[in-house]
Amino acid sequence: MRATTAICKRELIAYFSTPLAYVFIVIFLALTGAVTFYFGGFFDRGQADLQAFFSFHPWLYLFLIPAVGMRLWAEERKTGTIELLMTLPVSTTHAVLGKFLASWIFAAIALALTFPIWITVNYLGAPDNGVIVAGYIASLLMAGAFLSIGCFVSALTRNQVIAFVIAAAVCFVFMMSGLELVLAAFKGWAPTFLVDLIASLSFLTHFEGIIKGVLDIRDVIYLLSAMVIFLFANRLVIDLKRGD
Amino acid sequence: MSEMLRIRNLTKRFGALTAVDDISLAVDRGEVLGFLGPNGAGKSTTMKMVTGFLPPTSGTAELCGFDVTRDPIEVKRRVGYLPEGAPLYEDMTPLAFLNFVGEVRGIPAAERAGAIERAAGLIHIGEVMLQPIGTLSKGYKRRVGLAQAIVHDPEVLILDEPTDGLDPNQKHEVRELIAKMAEDKAIVISTHLLEEVEAVCTRAAIISRGKIVVDGTPDGLLARSRYRNAVSVRTGLAQADAVAGVLRAVEAIERVEAGARDSQSAEFVAVPANGAVILPLVAQALHANGLAVYEISAERGRLDEVFRTLTVGE
Numbered sequence: 231m232r233a234t235t236a237i238c239k240r241e242l243i244a245y246f247s248t249p250l251a252y253v254f255i256v257i258f259l260a261l262t263g264a265v266t267f268y269f270g271g272f273f274d275r276g277q278a279d280l281q282a283f284f285s286f287h288p289w290l291y292l293f294l295i296p297a298v299g300m301r302l303w304a305e306e307r308k309t310g311t312i313e314l315l316m317t318l319p320v321s322t323t324h325a326v327l328g329k330f331l332a333s334w335i336f337a338a339i340a341l342a343l344t345f346p347i348w349i350t351v352n353y354l355g356a357p358d359n360g361v362i363v364a365g366y367i368a369s370l371l372m373a374g375a376f377l378s379i380g381c382f383v384s385a386l387t388r389n390q391v392i393a394f395v396i397a398a399a400v401c402f403v404f405m406m407s408g409l410e411l412v413l414a415a416f417k418g419w420a421p422t423f424l425v426d427l428i429a430s431l432s433f434l435t436h437f438e439g440i441i442k443g444v445l446d447i448r449d450v451i452y453l454l455s456a457m458v459i460f461l462f463a464n465r466l467v468i469d470l471k472r473g474d
Numbered sequence: 475m476s477e478m479l480r481i482r483n484l485t486k487r488f489g490a491l492t493a494v495d496d497i498s499l500a501v502d503r504g505e506v507l508g509f510l511g512p513n514g515a516g517k518s519t520t521m522k523m524v525t526g527f528l529p530p531t532s533g534t535a536e537l538c539g540f541d542v543t544r545d546p547i548e549v550k551r552r553v554g555y556l557p558e559g560a561p562l563y564e565d566m567t568p569l570a571f572l573n574f575v576g577e578v579r580g581i582p583a584a585e586r587a588g589a590i591e592r593a594a595g596l597i598h599i600g601e602v603m604l605q606p607i608g609t610l611s612k613g614y615k616r617r618v619g620l621a622q623a624i625v626h627d628p629e630v631l632i633l634d635e636p637t638d639g640l641d642p643n644q645k646h647e648v649r650e651l652i653a654k655m656a657e658d659k660a661i662v663i664s665t666h667l668l669e670e671v672e673a674v675c676t677r678a679a680i681i682s683r684g685k686i687v688v689d690g691t692p693d694g695l696l697a698r699s700r701y702r703n704a705v706s707v708r709t710g711l712a713q714a715d716a717v718a719g720v721l722r723a724v725e726a727i728e729r730v731e732a733g734a735r736d737s738q739s740a741e742f743v744a745v746p747a748n749g750a751v752i753l754p755l756v757a758q759a760l761h762a763n764g765l766a767v768y769e770i771s772a773e774r775g776r777l778d779e780v781f782r783t784l785t786v787g788e
Binding site for chain 1: 522525526527528529547548550551553555557558559561562563564565566570574575577578579580622
């Protein structure tokens, strides 16, 4: 636990010691604002809620989150510091958790900085703040699930650009598996249960369930278990591929 | 318990390549073992296995009684390791970096500042503690890597090429530091600098193609040299032929080699049979023939020659 905290702290400081953190936060805030007001029609909807705001998060995360995760392990491999880290008295699990938590906390900070829109909607009307809290929880879980994919992919390579592209592609597949685009490829031949299974794997389906205000424990468990699975895979990759 | 590190039949294969082939050795407290070998001989791979970074294909390494495969955390707690090339988090300052290492190593917050100060003082990096590591010179980076390895005052130190990239003064400092720390630790250093072995190591193991070809004291290695107790004689050009003739006549001398020659003097190296001590005989013979020399000295042996014979010879 002590080692996890130390690693998490180090990684978090590392984010803010490069321009990446500030670039990310500024772009994230600018884009969330832009899509909420222009594509989401925040005012035109005439409703005091943040549906327009949250429903675009997965799309922004799709290319922003892999940028947060790509550094975590790929850079350690590239510079050789992985040897330093893995010969300190810390288990692989603790190291994986420390890095993941740092990136998740970073994403949470960026998300928290969207608070003006919450204030705005409360100023303009009387939204159901419970639904908004659920939306924030969903967004945070979505970011976590994407980050766990980002961490896992980052552990596979020493090249950050490759880590970014592959993570974005994997995130895309998991996100879209509930949509016709992906399902149509299976509907013609696959049995219904398989199509349903693939559809149920979609991050988007679970995400949209929560932002509508239905904080179904199954959706939460689904996203959390996706994180556990990818972080476990991350740990395996680190253990199996030390030297390369 | 004086035996701090024991390696038994350690082997590492990467596909068809056997990088480390059935190595066994033990290092006691107070010893500085020099791991010598050409590049690619398996020095670094062995160190990576001993410190728990790479899993061995077979065999075991025990540090302070803990098996590195079964109790990796206990082993890592007790060892200080400088990996090859001294990789560091370049975005951090040495102070933040050492603090991070101290924290992961579980040095209580109250003692951490003291431990860092002690390590930084020993390695003389006090003046750069607040500069980002990425901006430091190669020598400073190497020393930050060394500070990281000793911040928790480990019982076993494993240093992969600790003086690589240092200038002669810094090399000297690091060697003195290693000698000083050796009193209560077991230290393994890898190097391809032969002078380093003579300067700091109490024992040397030469490794070639993944196998240990010889393990002994530096003097024991020198004793294997063809030039053990050879005598070199420098004399004026006028007497050169006469000196060579006298040397060839001494019975204990197996061979006389012509050494460096300049406009005034010539050098000969008299190589004894079986490393016998011939300096008194040479002096006596020269004296008896009334020959004057500029310089006469006996050699202890040539480590580079031993090294080449052992690592290329087979």
